[in-house]
Amino acid sequence: MLTGRMMDFPLTLTHLVERARTFFGKTEIVSTMPDKTQRRSTYAEFTSRAARLGRALKRLGVGPGDRVATLAFNHQRHLEAYFGIPCIGAVVHTLNLRLHPTELAYIARHAEDVVVLCDEALLPLWDKLKSDVPSVRALVVFRSSEAPLPEGALDYDAIVAAEDDAFDFPAIDENAAAMLCYTSGTTGNPKGVLYSHRSTVLHAIMALAADNLGICGDDVVLPVVPMFHAAAWGLPFASVASGAKMVFNGPHFEPATLLDLMARERVTFAGGVPTIWIGILAALDAEPKRWDLSSMRTMVIGGSAAPPSLIEGFATRHGLEVTHAWGMTETNPLGTLARLKRHLRDASPKEQLYVRASQGYAVAFVEQRHTDDTGKILPWDAQSMGELEVRGPWVAKSYYGDEGKDRFTSDGWFKTGDVVTICPEGYVRITDRSKDVVKSGGEWISSVALENALMSHPAVLEAAVFAARHPKWDERPVAAIVVKPGAKVTEAELAQALEGRFAKYWMPDKYLFVEQIPRTSTGKFLKSRLRELYGDVLV
Ligand code: AMP
Secondary structure, X not given: OOOOOOOOOOOOHHHHHHHHHHHOOOOEEEXXXXXXXXXXXXXXXXXXXXXXXXXXXXXXXXXXXXXXXXXXXXXXXHHHHHHHOHHHXXXXXXXXXXXXXXXXXXXXXXXXXXXXXXXXXXXXXXXXXXXXXXXXXXXXXXXXXXXOOOOOOEEHHHXXXXXXXXXXXXXXXXXXXXXXXXXOOOOOOOOEEEEEHHHHHHHHHHHHOOOOOOOOOOOEXXXXXXOXXXXXXXXXXXXHHHOOEEEEOEOOOOHHHHHHHHHHHOOOEEXXXXXXXXXXXXXXXXXXXXXXXXXXXXXXXXXXXXXXHHHHHHHXXXXXXXXXXXXXXXXXXXXXXXOOOHHHHHOOHHHHHHHHOOOEXXXXXXXXXXXXXXOOEOOOOOOOXXXXXXXXXXXXXXXXXXXXXXXXXXXXXXXXXXXXXXXXXXXXXXXXXXXXXXXXXXXXXXXXXXXXXXXXXXXXXXXXXXXXXXXXXXXXXXXXEEEOOOOOOOHHHHHHHHOOOOOHHHXXXXXXXXXXXXXXXXXXXXXXXXXXHXXXXXX
16 A cells, blocks of 8 residues: 555644634624523633633543533533533533433443533532432532532632633544533433544534535524533534634523524524424514524524424525434434435425425435345335434444444444435435434433333333324323223323423323233334324324
């Protein structure tokens, strides 16, 4: 082999943050505070504070590879953690604040987090799990009021301010771990996906391509997707790479607040799950003249299927473009994107919408295929249904820990668990999920966990929890219950049996008492049949 004569330059986040400091010091960052006021700042402040945070963490004994957790909404201080932690060789681990404390404790224990950075408003949540996470040596609080700190806790702003302004990140191997994000447990426990500097940087560069998200220095980016969910789709990294202005919504997700923010800050690019956009479309429909969104370039929707009516509603009634994308925590997360190919621009509006509402085709460097139960690769004929598999430089090759080995094929592909068809043009269309979790407002709910709990009730013979369609949350859990012969139980009693064991949003919206639960040939609950029969009970 004749080796190329180019430099081995490491792809690390330290380069991005140093570059941001050098070139984009004046770029603005706007954070919405809990009281809905805006805090305005710049990249100069953010990069300086990220470096100071790194030094403060070292002082607390954080070393290379150590996991530092965040339990926080989207704001500048969380962005500082996104860079300050990995740039000293440690790993930023984002905890999903919507999970039940028991599950969060499991995750933080599994990750062996050593420090936790926590929003003041989320301290009551941290209190519920802290005794189950013995690895945590320090609690650092993102304060938003003058309320006293819990005993032994540190004030984030104070430890950052105490450091000097030097910019002295260590050299880091591009394959070193940078970030840890957990999937939500479906059949088992949540699994950790450990992004490297290299995968994160390559994903960010991909996001900058005009063919993909096209994020650039002219953009004003609002990631409505939480920073605890799949790295906010990598939007913070892509924004910092390009010097885009960033806008954060903090703990506020109401459509009017988001729309106020978009109009006031002249947002050009926003990303979130369909539930967010369904609310926003309804608000715009109700008051079409109230917000000036003429700055908006595109709104990325993913995490669940974007209904065609949503894409069409934005386009026809408000002149707003939607980009539909598919991804997973395991894919850093962007995998496919529904870009309309040039020759399809001549297709009828109906056909164009059909394409735009698909999950799209793989972005450059991600490869896609789908296989049947025996592992046979299926044809791209828009008919054959099989499990989507992907591979690429920002796709996981294993989980953190020992779990989920069966998700990785012997020839180097990741099994997504999504059942799809692929058309001859390569557009992927999700038809079902092999895993039967419910996705409510962009968040997974494990049907198996709920079923196990319900089936532990003395009056319940069988319970199957399935996803029913919901106008606001896309999907909500509904439980089909077979009562033991001679026994009696009411909806309220079942709800009571689950109370306190799961996060509120996990609680089934309805209980249906049925004679029997349909089954597959191998005796498993046939949830697709339940969805066919009862999928509309909440509509
Ligand atoms: P998560 O790891 O929480 O991001 O969830 C990933 C899963 O969300 C995928 O395996 C899909 O089942 C689902 N998903 C993500 N994006 C889409 C989309 N655009 N359309 C349909 N399902 C999606």
